[in-house]
Amino acid sequence: MTGPLEGVRVLEVGNYVSSPYAGQMLVDLGAEVIKVEAPPEGDLFRHFGRPPTPISPLFANCNRGKRSISLDLKAPGSVERLLGVVATSDIWISNWRTGVADRLGLGDEVLEAANERLIRIYVTGYGPEGPNADNPVFDLIVQAASGLSQATARANTPQAQPGFPVDKITAMMAAQSALAALYARSRSGRGERIDISMLAAASYVDFIDLFANRTFVDGAPEDPLNHHALSPRVLQAKDGWIAVAPVSGQAIRRACEAVGHPEWATEIRQAPGQTQLLLRFFELFETVIPTQTTAHWLALFAEQDVPASLCLTMDEHLDDPQVRVQEIYRMTRWPEIGQVRTVRYPAEFASVGRIGSVAPPPAVGQDNDEFLMDQP
Template identity: 30%
Template sequence: MSVTDSARPPAGPLSDLLIIDLSRVLAGPYCTMVLSDLGARVIKVERPGIGDDARHIGPFKDGKSAYFTSINRGKQSIALDLKAPGDRAIFEALLETADVLVENYRPGTMEKLGYGWETLHARYPRLVYAAASGFGHTGPDTGKAAYDMVVQAMGGIMSVTGHPGGPPTRVGTSIGDITAGLFTVIGILSAVHDRAGAGAGRFVDVAMLDGQIAILENAIARYATSGEAPGPLGARHPSITPFAAYRCRDAHIVIAAGNDALFRSMCGALGLEKLPDNPRFLTNALRTENADTLATVMEAQLRQKPAAHWLAALDAAGVPCGPLQNVAEALAHPQVQARNMAIMTAFEDGTPLMAAGNPVKVSGYDDPATRPKAPALDEHRDTILKEFDLK
């Protein structure tokens, strides 16, 4: 299936929105990718001659960044020097029509350029201004630089990731950036909704560090009730048991028996019918207290047969479970394929590239198996200048 050369995203619920995207690398571009997948038009403003830093981050194919391509598909690119009068005039003309401005500079940068929130709000009162930064626009660390690894460390995520006694472990994806990007999407859509009544745009301030705190969920609850900072538990859930990865004859599987009824069903599927009546495992609290002992009993049985056998038995019993898959296996899984979560986009030269699909399915709108290609740097300058009568 060929990838369209169109620079516009497919129709979606956000097709009436024009996004001016000053962001680079991941948090901001991930936000605008989500908006684009939902139909918004995204004009990506890049530095002349250099572009988004992500263009220079691997993995590469024939000199083109797959990292950049995967999250900038379907956007338009124009290169503008925001210190040059002519390019500033183009940028300001784009803002006249835009619904949303997205940037992820360090706080203070846009003010130095003369494009801070107060200035732009006075001139473009309906413009929603969204800023994603490491530490936000308030607080003692507001001026500090940050990358994903920094906020993972500072936000507590790394302290509960990995195995007990092991070295500090980064979450395997850039969850600091991605979480900030998703919260920025939520903030933008909230501000656009609010504008329909208030008639004016809002300033959306999202910090990567705040996002890490916001997703600590159970870890904060445990600290708040015990007064002790929780540590890593490997693949085990801290307060639900059995809820972990368990070893079968040939591979690990995940079993998530989240209540007493599911635990009894699980035991029946595994041929451990007497286990629910064991005094150490009568309740979830007792099972969690004796999690290691329970895992030993379960794995002694699970190791007798291959993973496929146990998954089939657990599925038949209605027990939540799944195989432990690598990335290739996950992308090839029939459920992932059926949900159109492994789509095709393309590098700027049209070379196809697999990427993650849009997880938000909206009735009445297509969810195409292909998405428009990523833009070459400044590819759409002439088109944009002509459309906005700037040429």
């Protein structure tokens, strides 16, 4: 499958999520991504969670359609072999700890000398400088260090967010930066060094809303604990859960009319602040939503054009007609795995349509013969 990045070659050097997921997005956009792995096991995420399958689903979802070369970069001659591939590449993405590249002989000056057009993206936990630069980092650690776990505290208890939100945010920033650098190179003819820390990426995304009450520094925050970020909640009906979004005065008025209490709109809008407004909205709606089914309420909300949805299970989401119309997921078969569901890239390009690789992840070093002709 072609895409807007057809003809772009990416070298991805790293494990787990932040670097591989950035590479996955570039694959889905049409780039050729060559994954550089250490023998014999390769990316440590291949067997994350000790899956019964040859690879883990998490690894599969970050590495579809890539190539793989296997190199022990501490072995004599391996760095030189890799630099041969560097010379023909457009983008380098790594998530090594600070200092590792220099110790291996693959520092930024070496990469730039091998290919002045190369865009070099370095993903680290805390960035290349500062008192924490050399510290080991994983997603949960940056959730804590970025204030995210405290900003989403419930009952005065910091919360760990599920999944790998910081890794994924950082990967998106890395892929976005790669595209910006490609555009800049089209004018300058030269590559560029780009440093992206997980801490900075998490801060950039969290700041827009979780840190809203720390934006205007000269004014005392309305809500020091930022309960506003935690005020929205889902509502339980007789047979399930629904979400309602009171995003405007008009939405609040229509929602109140839908549940048969138009008088509530005035009371809700008289709340002294946005946090109190949301809290009062949900307090009132929690008294009435349990009295009827989800279908009953969703029909009334639809009549009033109120933003609302059934809280779908994962399987219900997969079978949702809207999801099917958009072909968000695709089914395929992979050797040794069987039937596999993949997810497409969310953007649709008029010239190429819906894109996203459905090819399986590579075996460790499967492309050595093509890219490393003298590799034993």
